[in-house]
Amino acid sequence: MSTNLAKQKREDLNEKLNELKLFVEENSHDESMRKFLSYISEIENDLNGKKYGLVFEEHKEGIDEKLETHIPVLKEEQELFIDNGGDMNFLIEGDNLAALELLQKTHKEAIDVIYIDPPYNTLKEGFTYSDKKVDGKDTFRHSKWLSFMEKRLSLAKYLLSKKGVIFISIDENEFAQLKMLCDQIFGEQNFIECLIWNKRVPKNDKGIGSIHEYILLYAKHSGFKYKFKMRKDGLEEIDILVEDCKKKELSIKETEIKLKQLFNKNKWDRGITLYNALNEDYEVWGKINLSWPNGNTYGPRYEVLHPVTKKPVKIPDRGWRWSETTFKSKVDYENIIERHDGSYMCGEIWFSKDENMQPSAIKMLKDVDRMLLRSIISTKSDGSMELEKFFNKKGVFAYPKSNSLMKELIDSITYENQDCTILDFFAGSGTTGQAVIELNAEDSGNRKFILVTDNENNICKEVTYERIKRVIESDTTYQTSLKYFKVDFVETENKVYYEYADELLQSVRELVELEHFINFTDNTKIAIILTDTELEEFINNIANNQECKVIYVGHDVLPSSEHEAHFRKFNMKVNVIPDYYYKESRG
Numbered sequence: 001m002s003t004n005l006a007k008q009k010r011e012d013l014n015e016k017l018n019e020l021k022l023f024v025e026e027n028s029h030d031e032s033m034r035k036f037l038s039y040i041s042e043i044e045n046d047l048n049g050k051k052y053g054l055v056f057e058e059h060k061e062g063i064d065e066k067l068e069t070h071i072p073v074l075k076e077e078q079e080l081f082i083d084n085g086g087d088m089n090f091l092i093e094g095d096n097l098a099a100l101e102l103l104q105k106t107h108k109e110a111i112d113v114i115y116i117d118p119p120y121n122t123l124k125e126g127f128t129y130s131d132k133k134v135d136g137k138d139t140f141r142h143s144k145w146l147s148f149m150e151k152r153l154s155l156a157k158y159l160l161s162k163k164g165v166i167f168i169s170i171d172e173n174e175f176a177q178l179k180m181l182c183d184q185i186f187g188e189q190n191f192i193e194c195l196i197w198n199k200r201v202p203k204n205d206k207g208i209g210s211i212h213e214y215i216l217l218y219a220k221h222s223g224f225k226y227k228f229k230m231r232k233d234g235l236e237e238i239d240i241l242v243e244d245c246k247k248k249e250l251s252i253k254e255t256e257i258k259l260k261q262l263f264n265k266n267k268w269d270r271g272i273t274l275y276n277a278l279n280e281d282y283e284v285w286g287k288i289n290l291s292w293p294n295g296n297t298y299g300p301r302y303e304v305l306h307p308v309t310k311k312p313v314k315i316p317d318r319g320w321r322w323s324e325t326t327f328k329s330k331v332d333y334e335n336i337i338e339r340h341d342g343s344y345m346c347g348e349i350w351f352s353k354d355e356n357m358q359p360s361a362i363k364m365l366k367d368v369d370r371m372l373l374r375s376i377i378s379t380k381s382d383g384s385m386e387l388e389k390f391f392n393k394k395g396v397f398a399y400p401k402s403n404s405l406m407k408e409l410i411d412s413i414t415y416e417n418q419d420c421t422i423l424d425f426f427a428g429s430g431t432t433g434q435a436v437i438e439l440n441a442e443d444s445g446n447r448k449f450i451l452v453t454d455n456e457n458n459i460c461k462e463v464t465y466e467r468i469k470r471v472i473e474s475d476t477t478y479q480t481s482l483k484y485f486k487v488d489f490v491e492t493e494n495k496v497y498y499e500y501a502d503e504l505l506q507s508v509r510e511l512v513e514l515e516h517f518i519n520f521t522d523n524t525k526i527a528i529i530l531t532d533t534e535l536e537e538f539i540n541n542i543a544n545n546q547e548c549k550v551i552y553v554g555h556d557v558l559p560s561s562e563h564e565a566h567f568r569k570f571n572m573k574v575n576v577i578p579d580y581y582y583k584e585s586r587g
Contacts, residue, residue: 010048017044054180057143062130063095064151069493071500072098073507074485074514080465081521084472086440086479088517089433091468092452093460094487096425099452100155102487103423105580106515107450111159112420113413114166115432117401121145121174128456146177152425153185159423160220165192167409168216169401175214186218192226193217197405198378215377215409228373228412234266235369242282253340255282286368287350287360290327291316300324306355307336307346313355321361330361373412379404387429387463390470397429397463406435410447418445427451430464434471441477448517483519485510504582505530505554511581512552530554530577535563542566555579 021040024033074092092099103111119127121142126135129148134141156166166186170178183191195215202209219226241262245255292299299319303312304327320327332347339345342353350360383400410432414420418440424432436449451468453460465484472480490503509520509528520528524547529535535557538545550573553559559567559574567574 014044014048053184054146054177056146056177057140059129059140059144059147061097061148061151063097066489067098067101070489070491071504072102073488073490073504074102074510075488075507076510076513077484077486078521080461080482080484081519082469082472082480082482083519084479084481086481087446087448088481088483088513088519089436089448089468090450090483090485090514090517091427091430091433091460091465092450092485092487093455094452095454096452097152097155098487098489100152100159100425102511103159103450103514104155105578106511107159107421107423109158109161109164110421110515111423111450112161112164112417113410113422114156114160114164115169115406115409115422115424116156116166116426117169117424117428118149118426119145120171122171123173142174142177145174146181149178150181150185153181156423156425157185157220162221163224163226164220165226165413166218167195168218169197169213170216171213179216182216182218186220187222189222190219191217192219192228193375195373196376197402198376199381199402200378201381226413229370229415230373230377230408230412232369232371235365237262237266238284238365242284246282251340252282259284284365286363286365288363290321290359290361292318292321294318302327304331304359305333307333307344307351309355311355313351314358316358370415373408377405377408379408383429383431386431386434387467390467390474397459400429401431403431403434403438406431407439410435411439414439414445414447415443418443418447420447422447422449423452424449425452427453427464428459430467433464433468437468437471437478437480440480441475450514481519483513485514501582508554508577508581512577524548526550526552528552529557532557535559539563539566542570546570548572550575552577555582 017040021037024037024040072094077093121127121134123136126133126138126141127145127148128134129144134144138144160166168178168182179194195217197213197215199211199213202211238259241258242255245258250258295318297318299316299321300323301315301319302324304315304320305311306313322330327349330348332349335347337345344351344353345362348362350362352359379402381402382404383402384394386403387396387400388394410422414422422432422436427433430451430453433449433451436447439445440447451464453464455461465482468482472478472482488507490500490507492500508530512528513519518526520526524545527538527545527548527550529538529551531554535553538551549571551567552575554577556579564574
């Protein structure tokens with residue numbers, strides 16, 4: 001049995017400290033000795049503090065000092081509103097620590113996916129901390145970076161929904177430290193994987209062609225069984241081929257010939273054919289052998305009739321893969337579709353032209369087009385090219401993240417739950433927003449995004465916002481709207497609540513919009529009432545507001561029974577704005 005020497009030493013020191021305390025308490029009662037006792041207690045606390053994990057010097061940022069005397073609020077830049085139908089999305093300009101504290105009010109346990117690409121803290125470039133550049137010359141650069149990240153990740157944890165996940169991109173400069181920090185914040189048991197992004201473009205800094213970065217992946221709770229799925233390779237080629245055949249109005253037989261040629265060229269699985277579905281659309285499908293798969297045992301044996309000859313088909317030597325009950329639930333003899341080659345489709349079962357060949361199960365490609373997300377992801381480093389496409393110039397933003405990568409990551413966890421919210425609080429050039437817009441267009445999803453970035457060098461307005469705007473305008477199928485909010489502050493130092501309450505009230509509207517992904521501007525279907533005066537005005541004009549069906553009422557606005565009767569008469573749903581919207585975010 002091993003001996004924990006460090007623990008044994010601590011116990012010995014604690015015992016000596018207790019003896020010292022006892023001696024002082026029994027032999028002296030003056031003020032100086034009481035101070036001495038407090039010093040011993042502080043030493044005890046340090047001695048018995050954390051003994052394993054990440055240790056770093058905590059640093060205070062300028063934004064921390066600001067938040068001690070101010071409450072963050074949101075102000076809309078109304079001239080930047082993009083009203084393009086579809087879901088409402090949000091871009092927030094400002095320090096992300098302040099924005100994360102605001103999101104505690106509107107989205108606590110409500111974010112499904114967080115992706116962040118924080119500063120990598122390289123020796124050469126460092127990162128901006130409290131408006132100052134931290135680089136390799138700063139002896140506390142690691143501690144400052146960890147202090148910077150710890151505050152933000154701790155807040156991010158509380159935003160994740162019960163099944164939420166977070167992806168964090170990083171390189172070798174802070175990878176080891178970030179992994180330990182995330183284990184500490186999210187829990188080591190909630191670590192899912194360290195993904196490797198193969199960028200395919202080598203960087204030669206140290207005599208090695210480095211082509212990868214890391215993506216740490218954590219879950220909010222490890223109790224859920226997560227399945228991250230990616231589309232199989234080659235499906236885009238199949239989609240393009242089938243779409244081309246449809247446009248040329250080729251027959252099913254002609255299309256199958258081209259499809260088989262594509263499969264042979266790429267050495268994909270054989271046995272994939274094509275048929276004309278009842279909705280007159282081409283769908284790719286394949287056959288699955290119905291023979292018993294295990295060579296050491298035998299499957300059930302029962303009679304299966306051919307749908308046309310009505311004669312029993314050949315039973316596999318080792319029996320059927322399925323039970324008779326399962327087979328009967330899959331076959332549909334009432335709806336027989338004859339194919340161009342003389343074979344038949346009956347529900348989910350394929351039959352040859354006669355009973356001399358055993359049938360096969362039908363598997364639609366759309367039902368088996370995904371596989372587990374691989375821990376090594378190889379995608380194009382297309383971040384710069386994407387920006388060049390929308391801005392028609394180079395050098396718009398340094399090191400933009402790959403749009404292909406972003407779509408791969410977000411799609412891997414949202415392909416089934418497309419009604420979800422994605423947050424990126426290091427939004428940079430806005431790649432996450434573009435990825436969400438394109439994914440929604442591809443699969444008719446309604447994912448919503450919240451992007452947060454500072455406005456250093458006017459990046460938020462000139463790059464992030466402008467990129468999202470140009471993406472939306474680039475395709476008429478992109479049904480996406482965007483609101484632009486800016487973090488502002490209400491001073492509270494040396495003031496009591498009623499002295500700044502009115503200022504907070506003026507920003508409640510934006511919080512309600514953010515939480516519910518709605519827009520009050522020129523919207524006759526919803527309304528917001530924040531004061532008793534506004535309530536009376538609304539009631540006086542209620543007959544003219546019959547299109548309004550949802551009302552958001554301030555916490556301290558108290559409708560009378562007469563008011564409530566009016567709401568019921570016109571079938572208006574009333575939502576009470578929670579009181580924490582009006583209060584400080586810290587504490």
